[in-house]
Amino acid sequence: MIIHESLIELNVTSKNKNEIIEHLTRKAVELGRVSDVAGYMQAVLAREELFSTAIGYGIAIPHGKSSYVQEPFIAFAKSQEAFSWDKRTDQEVRLIFLIGVPEEKANNLHLKILANISRGLMNDSYRERLVQATSAAEIVAIFGEMGL
Amino acid sequence: MIAVCACPTGIAHTYMAQAALEKAALGRGHDIKIETQGAMGIENELSMQDVAEAQVIIFAVGVNVEGEERFHGKPSIMVEVGKAIENPAVVIEKAEKKGEEV
Numbered sequence: 065m066i067i068h069e070s071l072i073e074l075n076v077t078s079k080n081k082n083e084i085i086e087h088l089t090r091k092a093v094e095l096g097r098v099s100d101v102a103g104y105m106q107a108v109l110a111r112e113e114l115f116s117t118a119i120g121y122g123i124a125i126p127h128g129k130s131s132y133v134q135e136p137f138i139a140f141a142k143s144q145e146a147f148s149w150d151k152r153t154d155q156e157v158r159l160i161f162l163i164g165v166p167e168e169k170a171n172n173l174h175l176k177i178l179a180n181i182s183r184g185l186m187n188d189s190y191r192e193r194l195v196q197a198t199s200a201a202e203i204v205a206i207f208g209e210m211g212l
Numbered sequence: 213m214i215a216v217c218a219c220p221t222g223i224a225h226t227y228m229a230q231a232a233l234e235k236a237a238l239g240r241g242h243d244i245k246i247e248t249q250g251a252m253g254i255e256n257e258l259s260m261q262d263v264a265e266a267q268v269i270i271f272a273v274g275v276n277v278e279g280e281e282r283f284h285g286k287p288s289i290m291v292e293v294g295k296a297i298e299n300p301a302v303v304i305e306k307a308e309k310k311g312e313e314v
Contacts, residue, residue, distance in 0.1 A: 178227075
C-alpha cells in the first residue's frame with residue numbers, strides 16, 4: 065500500500081519545512097521506501113525551490129521524483145498548530161503530504177492512487193476528517209477511501 | 213466549458229486542479245469536461261466535438277499544453293495550476309466573462 069501507519073506523524077511540533085520533510089523521509093527510509101535521505105530530499109527541496117507546494121486549504125504537498133525512491137509512497141504529518149510553510153507565499157499549513165515516486169516510469173496503479181488522493185484532498189469532508197483524526201489507523205482508513 | 217490541467221511532475225497538482233475546477237463549475241451551473249495531462253499521460257481527452265461545443269477553454273497549466281493546436285481560435289483563459297486549486301471559483305468567473313465577450 066502507498067500509505068502505511070509507520071509513515072504517519074500526528075503531533076508535529078516543528079514549524080520548519082525542512083525538518084518535517086527530513087523527519088518523514090527518515091520514516092520512509094526505515095520502511096524501505098527510500099534508499100537515501102539526502103538524495104531523495106534533494107529532489108523534494110529542488111521542487112520546493114521552483115515554487116512552494118503549499119496549495120491552500122492548510123495543505124502542503126512536498127514531492128519528489130527520484131531514483132532514491134524504491135516504491136511510491138505518501139507520508140503524512142499533522143502539525144499541532146498551523147504555520148507558515150514558505151516565506152515567499154506565507155500560506156498557513158497544518159496537513160503535510162510528502163509524496164515520493166521513482167524516477168523510472170512508475171506503476172500506473174500507484175499513479176492512479178496518487179491522483180485519486182489528490183482529488184480527494186479537494187473534498188471538504190475528507191480534509192475535515194484528516195484534521196480530526198487521532199490515530200494513524202484512522203488516517204490510513206481515510207486514505208483508503210480517497211484512493212480507491 | 214472545457215479545461216486542460218497540467219503541471220511539471222504531473223502527480224498531484226494536475227488532479228487537484230481538475231477536482232477543484234469541476235466542483236466550482238458545477239456549483240455555478242456549468243457543464244465542464246476537463247482533460248488532464250499528467251504522469252499517466254493524457255486522460256479524459258477533449259475531442260474535436262468537445263472543443264467545437266465549448267464556449268470557453270480554461271488552461272490551468274504550469275507546463276506546455278500538448279496538442280495545443282486543437283484549441284486555436286477558441287476563447288480561452290490561462291491560469292496557474294495553483295490558482296485553480298486555491299481559488300477555483302474566481303477562475304470559473306473569469307472564464308464566464310471571457311465566454312460572454314465573444
